[in-house]
Amino acid sequence: MSIIAQFGPHLPFLRRYARALTGGHQSGDAYILASLEALKNDPSQIREGSSARVTLYRFFHTIWLSTGARLETGPKAGAAMLETRLKQLAPIQRQAFLLTTLEGFTRPEACEIMEIPAAGLEDLLDAAHREIESQLATTVLIIEDEPIIAADLAHLVEDLGHKFVGNATTRGQAVEMARKIKPGLILCDVQLADNSSGIDAVQDILSEIDLPVIFITAFPERLLTGERPEPTYLITKPFQDDAVKAAISQALFFRTETVLDQAD
Incomplete structure (x- = not known):
């Protein structure tokens, strides 16, 4: 083989x-x-x-x-x-x-x-x-159209010592909230309530604000294709709490200037 x-x-x-x-x-x-x-x-x-x-x-x-x-x-x-x-x-x-x-x-x-x-x-x-657990706390914006999942994520980030500052369910709402709140971290679903794209929402936000983003999706293989852009931090649904903790730690650890890598 x-x-x-x-x-x-x-x-x-x-x-x-x-x-x-x-x-x-x-x-x-x-x-x-x-x-x-x-x-x-x-x-x-x-x-x-x-x-x-x-x-x-x-x-x-x-x-x-x-x-x-x-x-x-x-x-x-x-x-x-x-x-x-x-x-x-x-x-x-x-x-x-x-x-x-x-x-x-x-x-x-x-x-x-x-x-x-x-x-x-x-x-x-x-x-x-x-x-x-000793990582510096930050503010977290969640972009997720499933209320139960959003609530679980909010509870998790608060347990880690971060501050949950809101949940957006559409691309437009996400961009508007990010502009207003200027969070330190985003947890983002890929498919949003109005059939808009979480990736598009993140690209809009990153054009104005420099911050780490973690994508959460039930279909990671659709994003990990080797094409650009693609996410650096990606969690698979249904997620485990420790997986979210690990991704948050990595994203805050590195705080790279871009989350969707455009490099060849």
């Missing part, structure tokens, strides 16, 4: 993970390309009994560590700001948290990917949770 046939179905989600880990599209994709090259050049390293998804992420982890786990965010990120935030959460802690929350791996699978014992993983997760 070819590399693409075996690992291709998992690449969109690895791309999501790589961007959340490294803070950008270009650096994340570069690590993925190197991982695929390693798989192609040395298929004997594929362990019998391991799933294709675990194998792919394990190779990515190996390549990432081989570079010193640098967080290459590109020229758009503020170096001083990133350096400050890097002191708050070690890369290895962030990876453990993302694997078990955003990506939904079991504890044993995460241990295999990171090649660490179970006790070591729990220590990393405990440290990550403590650091995430």
Whole structure:
């Protein structure tokens, strides 16, 4: 079976993970390309009994560590700001948290990917949770047309110490509220109440306000296509609370100047 046939179905989600880990599209994709090259050049390293998804992420982890786990965010990120935030959460802690929350791996699978014992993983997760809770609070605008989901998200962000400042259900309402409130973070659905696009709403907002955005959708594969623009931070519905926490932490950690990457 070819590399693409075996690992291709998992690449969109690895791309999501790589961007959340490294803070950008270009650096994340570069690590993925190197991982695929390693798989192609040395298929004997594929362990019998391991799933294709675990194998792919394990190779990515190996390549990432081989570079010193640098967080290459590109020229758009503020170096001083990133350096400050890097002191708050070690890369290895962030990876453990993302694997078990955003990506939904079991504890044993995460241990295999990171090649660490179970006790070591729990220590990393405990440290990550403590650091995430210490993140600076911000104001959060939710763009979601389902009242129950919006209420759940509002409750979650408030539990994390952030301030929920409103919920918009349409593109026009979202832009108007963002202009008025100027939030520090947006959680956004893709399909809105009047059949307008959450992505279009975010593009309108980003043309006027610089802030991180997390997209929440039931169909992530429609957005993770390799085409531009596409979101850096993406959560799949139905979402887990820890997945939202992880994405919020990453978005606030990096605070990149653009959320829909236009780079080639």
